[in-house]
Amino acid sequence: MDNKTQPPAFPSVDMATFLASSAHDMKNSISLLIRGLDGILGSVDAKTFAAYDDLAQMTYEAKRVNGNLIQLLTLYKIGQDIYPFDPQPVALGDFVELIAAHSAELLKSQGVALEHASEPDLYWDFDEDLVAGIIGNAFNNAIHYTRDRVRLSAACVDGSLELRIEDNGTGYPQHMLEECAGGMRGVDFAAGSTGLGLYFSAVVARMHRQRERCGEIRLENGGALGGGCFILRLP
Amino acid sequence: MSFQPADNTPEADFSTRSFLIVDDFQGMRTILRDILRNCGANAKNIATAGNGSEAVAQLAATPFDVVLCDFNLGKGKNGQQVLEEAKVRQLVGPACAWIMVTAEKTSDAVSGAAEYQPDAYLLKPITEAMLRQRLARIWTKKEAFADIDRAVRQGDVAAAVARCDERLRIDKANAAELLRTKCDLLLSSGDLARAKQTFESILAQRDVPWAKVGLARIHMQNGDYAAARAMLEETLAVNAAYLEAHDLMAKTLQAMGDLEAASAAIERAVRISPNSVARQKNLGEVAMRLGKSDAAERAFRRSVTLGEHSILKTADAYLGLAKACAANDRPDEALRVLDQVDKTFDDESVRTHSLAVEGMVHQQTGNAIKAKEIADRLTQKTAAAGQVDAALALDTARLLFATGARDAAVELLQSEVRNAPENAALLGEVKDIFSAAAMADEGAALVEASRKAAMEQMNRGVLLAREGRHDEAIVAMRAAREAMPRNVRVLFNLTHVIIGKLQQAGGADPRLVEEARGSLAAAHALSPGEVRHATLKAALDAVVGAR
Numbered sequence: 001m002d003n004k005t006q007p008p009a010f011p012s013v014d015m016a017t018f019l020a021s022s023a024h025d026m027k028n029s030i031s032l033l034i035r036g037l038d039g040i041l042g043s044v045d046a047k048t049f050a051a052y053d054d055l056a057q058m059t060y061e062a063k064r065v066n067g068n069l070i071q072l073l074t075l076y077k078i079g080q081d082i083y084p085f086d087p088q089p090v091a092l093g094d095f096v097e098l099i100a101a102h103s104a105e106l107l108k109s110q111g112v113a114l115e116h117a118s119e120p121d122l123y124w125d126f127d128e129d130l131v132a133g134i135i136g137n138a139f140n141n142a143i144h145y146t147r148d149r150v151r152l153s154a155a156c157v158d159g160s161l162e163l164r165i166e167d168n169g170t171g172y173p174q175h176m177l178e179e180c181a182g183g184m185r186g187v188d189f190a191a192g193s194t195g196l197g198l199y200f201s202a203v204v205a206r207m208h209r210q211r212e213r214c215g216e217i218r219l220e221n222g223g224a225l226g227g228g229c230f231i232l233r234l235p
Numbered sequence: 236m237s238f239q240p241a242d243n244t245p246e247a248d249f250s251t252r253s254f255l256i257v258d259d260f261q262g263m264r265t266i267l268r269d270i271l272r273n274c275g276a277n278a279k280n281i282a283t284a285g286n287g288s289e290a291v292a293q294l295a296a297t298p299f300d301v302v303l304c305d306f307n308l309g310k311g312k313n314g315q316q317v318l319e320e321a322k323v324r325q326l327v328g329p330a331c332a333w334i335m336v337t338a339e340k341t342s343d344a345v346s347g348a349a350e351y352q353p354d355a356y357l358l359k360p361i362t363e364a365m366l367r368q369r370l371a372r373i374w375t376k377k378e379a380f381a382d383i384d385r386a387v388r389q390g391d392v393a394a395a396v397a398r399c400d401e402r403l404r405i406d407k408a409n410a411a412e413l414l415r416t417k418c419d420l421l422l423s424s425g426d427l428a429r430a431k432q433t434f435e436s437i438l439a440q441r442d443v444p445w446a447k448v449g450l451a452r453i454h455m456q457n458g459d460y461a462a463a464r465a466m467l468e469e470t471l472a473v474n475a476a477y478l479e480a481h482d483l484m485a486k487t488l489q490a491m492g493d494l495e496a497a498s499a500a501i502e503r504a505v506r507i508s509p510n511s512v513a514r515q516k517n518l519g520e521v522a523m524r525l526g527k528s529d530a531a532e533r534a535f536r537r538s539v540t541l542g543e544h545s546i547l548k549t550a551d552a553y554l555g556l557a558k559a560c561a562a563n564d565r566p567d568e569a570l571r572v573l574d575q576v577d578k579t580f581d582d583e584s585v586r587t588h589s590l591a592v593e594g595m596v597h598q599q600t601g602n603a604i605k606a607k608e609i610a611d612r613l614t615q616k617t618a619a620a621g622q623v624d625a626a627l628a629l630d631t632a633r634l635l636f637a638t639g640a641r642d643a644a645v646e647l648l649q650s651e652v653r654n655a656p657e658n659a660a661l662l663g664e665v666k667d668i669f670s671a672a673a674m675a676d677e678g679a680a681l682v683e684a685s686r687k688a689a690m691e692q693m694n695r696g697v698l699l700a701r702e703g704r705h706d707e708a709i710v711a712m713r714a715a716r717e718a719m720p721r722n723v724r725v726l727f728n729l730t731h732v733i734i735g736k737l738q739q740a741g742g743a744d745p746r747l748v749e750e751a752r753g754s755l756a757a758a759h760a761l762s763p764g765e766v767r768h769a770t771l772k773a774a775l776d777a778v779v780g781a782r
Contacts, residue, residue, distance in 0.1 A: 027339070028338070031338070031359070031360075034360070035360065038360075070339070073339070074340070077341075081475035081476055081507075082342060082476050082506060082507045083340075083342075083476055084340065084341070084342040084345060084476050084478075084507070085474050085475075085476055085477075087444070087474075088411070089410070089411040091372075091408055094368055094372065097368070098364060098365065098368050101362075101364035102362065102364060102365070121407065123407065123408070123410075125411075125441065125443070129340050129358065209442070209473055210441060210442055211442055
């Protein structure tokens with residue numbers, strides 16, 4: 001190529017900021033989309049409206065995309081040291097109740113029943129929005145692997161708060177158990193799994209520190225319902 | 236370990252409460268109204284506002300129990316500015332529940348100042364369950380704090396602290412908030428020892444960021460800046476976006492005289508929360524002192540723009556902007572800004588200050604006659620006003636130096652030093668002004684002499700009182716107050732010697748009691764949260780009560 005005709009170089013852009021601002025913009029559009037879909041779903045009769053199931057599936061997908069974008073933006077802010085991390089004492093009874101109320105509809109639309117339990121009078125310091133994000137993500141995983149039941153529970157175990165999301169499916173596949181145990185292996189576009197959810201959960205868990213201890217996530221099989229268990233432990 | 240299904244939240248009663256919905260979208264207002272009605276709210280108790288000014292007008296006309304306010308309100312005031320105005324103008328009391336609705340979790344909306352924080356932030360989309368649960372939680376908390384708030388309103392800090400302690404024994408749900416309030420009360424009343432003890436007992440259990448920042452605050456008040464800095468660094472290592480810690484860090488570094496580091500600390504806070512009128516102004520002031528007039532101009536301009544619709548806008552940001560423009564060789568623009576400040580703030584002391592800056596601008600452009608004329612007018616004004624605030628006095632001194640009125644400038648600066656002989660930041664700035672007037676060595680000597688003389692005069696009455704010469708002590712401290720009307724230690728010491736006299740006389744001469752109270756109140760207004768305020772107030776109450 002003739003050097004003289006080479007176009008001038010583009011000014012260099014900070015790719016991370018570029019991605020973040022785009023994600024922000026996409027999130028705003030998706031929010032409008034979800035609001036519209038929810039409006040339609042609320043105004044029609046599930047039994048008589050033929051496309052109800054399709055519409056519900058579309059809403060579910062839109063919410064999943066929205067959740068992913070929020071996680072991306074949050075990770076960006078955490079990386080830039082500008083995320084307003086705000087650990088506050090939370091009453092676990094209320095917290096579990098609210099998340100259950102918030103997610104029950106979504107889970108029901110996927111044919112999954114949700115049960116929940118919390119040790120009475122349990123209070124713990126954590127960032128409520130971040131931990132709610134982790135649990136939402138774990139629900140999304142559980143939907144894929146469960147048969148028809150998911151259970152959310154909170155308890156104090158060995159001086160840590162333990163939040164468990166358990167299901168009655170066949171359990172998490174081996175590669176996911178390994179991925180979680182061995183740290184994050186990165187993006188696998190071919191498999192359709194970006195690892196974003198688990199990475200987000202691991203980062204957020206680690207932000208919760210108490211002296212030398214920090215939070216962690218674990219995947220196991222078995223548990224109360226005999227299927228997969230996602231475990232979040234916070235010091 | 237026993238498991239039981241999560242308790243249902245106690246049913247919150249919406250039916251008797253009044254609500255204000257603030258959102259710039261009609262559709263959103265309708266959705267929120269429907270949600271409230273589904274929660275049991277009475278339709279005729281729900282009012283709506285489509286923008287910030289409308290919301291403020293509604294709040295001024297009627298008290299509301301709950302305000303649901305979107306942060307982003309399009310043009311004009313944003314939600315935070317509505318909240319700030321409502322608090323400053325006392326349109327909402329402690330019983331009002333303020334919920335700020337935001338599209339995402341971001342620190343942009345957070346100002347960092349505790350007194351202007353809403354009761355909760357809720358992320359969109361708002362659901363019925365979310366609102367029900369959050370309001371139930373807020374109402375339970377308000378109930379728990381009703382007695383404490385009442386005691387605070389009556390100015391009885393000791394009773395408020397006692398209510399906190401009572402409540403802490405039975406209320407696990409609000410334990411953290413109660414502890415925090417108790418510490419704030421102890422700090423604001425100057426009871427550092429008990430505050431410190433409380434912070435330490437909290438930290439013995441868990442690492443709690445606000446308790447660490449509280450301890451840092453105490454180190455700072457005790458003058459142990461290195462310890463404060465270390466504590467704040469520790470907090471920020473775990474919680475990098477903690478605004479309160481950044482703000483206190485900036486103050487600590489300023490007190491240590493490390494302006495470069497202080498400026499970096501404010502810049503970090505500004506990156507996290509770019510919309511604070513006060514923080515941008517602080518950034519401008521530090522940049523100006525560092526001689527970075529470009530950066531100062533940017534920060535002041537930002538503060539002025541952000542303050543356009545804010546009740547927290549300051550004349551200092553405009554004056555700073557004018558000074559920065561002048562320093563950047565744009566005197567015409569500086570004069571335009573000063574013109575704007577006179578129109579924006581209807582305040583005599585602001586006009587006087589604006590005049591001082593204007594004089595400097597004329598001096599800079601070579602209009603010595605006009606500068607001199609302004610300097611003369613200022614001298615008359617200050618003589619008539621009796622006492623002026625420190626920033627105005629320093630700018631006046633700068634102009635007096637520039638226009639050749641050296642003796643008057645020196646006298647003014649000496650009086651400022653006498654008023655605050657223990658304020659390291661102020662002494663530094665005074666020395667800078669002397670240096671700029673080519674009087675560095677002479678100035679340093681003058682500052683030191685004034686400081687020493689003030690310290691002696693501050694303590695003379697206390698020494699006399701110690702010898703039992705109470706009447707002479709009072710006379711000496713009154714003279715000191717006359718000479719240094721804004722010297723906090725003098726005001727405290729005057730109170731102290733009056734208490735000594737009252738104790739000796741065994742009776743409470745109402746005029747002396749009143750003088751002591753006035754002096755104490757003046758000290759508190761100048762420097763809230765001093766240790767001695769609490770102890771002197773208690774001593775005064777005791778001697779009056781023991782009559």
